[in-house]
Amino acid sequence: MPTIDSVKDKQEENENQEEFNFDCTISQINNCDFSKWYPKYKKISLKSHIIPLEEEFINYLNEDGIYLPFNDNGQPQKFYQAERDEYDSDWSSDEYEDEDEDEANNKIPSFPLLEKQINTVIEEFNGKVFPKLNWSAPKDAAWISISQSLKCTNPSEIFLLLKSSDFINHDISHAYENCSDYKAPSNEHIEKPDSKSQSPQVNEKSITRPETFHLVLRKWYDLLPSMEFRCFVRDNELIGICQRDYVTYYDFLHEIKDELEDIILDFFEDHIKGTFDDPNYVFDVYINKRNRRIFLLDFNPFSITTDALLFNWPELLKLNEFEFRLVESEAHAKETSHGGINPIYSTNCVPKELIDFGEGKTLLEFTEKFAKELQQMSLKEDDDSDDDDNNNKETNTNSKASTSDNK
Numbered sequence: 001m002p003t004i005d006s007v008k009d010k011q012e013e014n015e016n017q018e019e020f021n022f023d024c025t026i027s028q029i030n031n032c033d034f035s036k037w038y039p040k041y042k043k044i045s046l047k048s049h050i051i052p053l054e055e056e057f058i059n060y061l062n063e064d065g066i067y068l069p070f071n072d073n074g075q076p077q078k079f080y081q082a083e084r085d086e087y088d089s090d091w092s093s094d095e096y097e098d099e100d101e102d103e104a105n106n107k108i109p110s111f112p113l114l115e116k117q118i119n120t121v122i123e124e125f126n127g128k129v130f131p132k133l134n135w136s137a138p139k140d141a142a143w144i145s146i147s148q149s150l151k152c153t154n155p156s157e158i159f160l161l162l163k164s165s166d167f168i169n170h171d172i173s174h175a176y177e178n179c180s181d182y183k184a185p186s187n188e189h190i191e192k193p194d195s196k197s198q199s200p201q202v203n204e205k206s207i208t209r210p211e212t213f214h215l216v217l218r219k220w221y222d223l224l225p226s227m228e229f230r231c232f233v234r235d236n237e238l239i240g241i242c243q244r245d246y247v248t249y250y251d252f253l254h255e256i257k258d259e260l261e262d263i264i265l266d267f268f269e270d271h272i273k274g275t276f277d278d279p280n281y282v283f284d285v286y287i288n289k290r291n292r293r294i295f296l297l298d299f300n301p302f303s304i305t306t307d308a309l310l311f312n313w314p315e316l317l318k319l320n321e322f323e324f325r326l327v328e329s330e331a332h333a334k335e336t337s338h339g340g341i342n343p344i345y346s347t348n349c350v351p352k353e354l355i356d357f358g359e360g361k362t363l364l365e366f367t368e369k370f371a372k373e374l375q376q377m378s379l380k381e382d383d384d385s386d387d388d389d390n391n392n393k394e395t396n397t398n399s400k401a402s403t404s405d406n407k
C-alpha cells in the first residue's frame with residue numbers, strides 16, 4: 001500500500017487532470033487484507049502462511065530505531081551481534097559503554113514463539129520466504145537487506161525489513177486514513193490495546209486499524225517482473241490490464257500480447273469474476289513464462305490508494321472498452337519512468353549521498369564502513385590539531401581528500 005504522501009501526490013496529479021471521487025471505504029480496504037482473501041483463493045495463488053502477530057510485536061515495529069529482538073536463546077540476533085563484535089574490537093569497553101549496552105539490552109524484546117513459527121515456515125518453503133503484513137510488503141526497505149531483495153532466510157532478516165519500511169508503518173498506523181468512512185480518533189476516548197489483549201484501537205466513532213495484524217510469509221519464487229500484470233475490475237467487468245513493471249520496455253511481450261490477454265481473461269472468468277466481496281477491485285497476476293501457468297498475486301482496492309501504473313484513475317472510471325496496455329517502446333519507458341529516474345519508492349529512499357557512500361552495501365557493511373570513516377576522520381582531526389600545535393597547518397581540503405581516498 002502506498003504511503004500517505006504518495007497517495008496525496010497521486011491525488012493532486014489526478015485532480016489536475018479531472019474531477020475524481022477518491023473515496024474508498026474501510027470495508028473495501030479490509031477486503032484486500034491478505035488474511036481475508038487468501039483462504040478463498042489459495043489454490044490459484046502462491047503458497048503462503050499467515051501468522052497472527054501479538055500486540056507486543058506491533059509495539060516493537062512502532063518504536064523508533066532499528067534494533068533486532070533477542071532470539072529464543074536470549075542472545076542478540078545475527079546482525080546485531082555482528083555489529084556489536086565489530087564495535088567491541090574497535091573501541092575499548094569502559095563503564096559508560098556498559099551502561100549504554102544495559103540500557104539497549106533492556107529495550108530489546110524477544111519473540112521466541114514468533115521466531116519458531118517463522119523458522120517452521122521457512123523450513124517448509126525450502127529456506128526462502130517473501131514477507132508482508134496485512135496489505136503491504138516492505139519493498140521500500142529491500143536496499144537494507146543482504147540479498148537487496150525481499151528474499152528472507154531467517155527471522156532477523158524479516159524483522160529488519162519490517163522495521164525499516166514506511167509501507168509497513170503505513171499498514172500499522174495509517175491503513176484507513178484515506179477512507180471516506182474513517183473518523184480520526186479523539187484522543188480522550190482511545191483505548192490503546194494492552195500487550196495481552198487483541199482488541200482494536202477503537203472508540204464509539206473511530207476504527208483506526210484492523211483487529212489483528214498478520215505476518216504473511218509466502219514461498220519465495222524468482223518472479224520475472226515482465227510477466228506480472230495488474231488487472232482493473234469495475235462493476236464486475238475486467239476493464240483494463242497493464243504491465244506491473246510499467247517503467248521497462250519488453251519487446252517480447254508485444255509478440256505474445258494476444259495470448260497473454262486470453263490467459264488473463266480466462267483466469268478472470270473461471271476463478272475471480274463475481275467471487276470477490278466488492279464489484280470494484282484490482283488484482284495482480286503472474287504468468288509463468290515457460291509453461292504459461294497463471295497465479296493470483298494480490299488484491300488491491302479500486303481506488304487512488306492503488307497505483308494505476310500505465311492508466312490513470314479518471315480514465316479507468318470512464319473506460320468504455322477493455323484495454324491491455326504495455327510499455328510501447330524505450331522512449332515510452334523513459335516517459336513512464338520520468339526520464340529514467342525511476343520514481344518507484346522515491347519518497348521512501350535514503351539520501352543519495354548515503355547511497356553513494358554505501359555503494360550498494362548492506363546495512364552491516366555500511367555501518368562498518370561508516371564507523372571506519374568516522375574513526376579515520378577523528379584520527380585525521382587529531383593529526384590536524386597536532387599539526388596546529390606545531391604551527392604546521394594542513395588545509396581542510398587536504399584533510400577531506402585523504403578521507404575520501406580511504407573509502
Ligand SMILES: Nc1ncnc2c1ncn2[C@@H]1O[C@H](COP(=O)(O)OP(=O)(O)OP(=O)(O)O)[C@@H](O)[C@H]1O
Pocket residue numbers: 001002046130132135136137138139167218219220221222223225228244284297298300
Ligand atoms: N512469493 C514471492 N516471491 C518472490 N517475489 C514476490 C512474491 N510475492 C510477491 N513478490 C514480488 O513482490 C512484489 C510486491 O508484492 P505484493 O503485491 O504482495 O506487495 P504489495 O506491497 O501489495 O505491492 P503493491 O502495493 O504494489 O500492490 C510483486 O510485484 C512481486 O514482484
Ligand SMILES: [Mg+2]
Pocket residue numbers: 001135298299300
Ligand atoms: Mg498489493
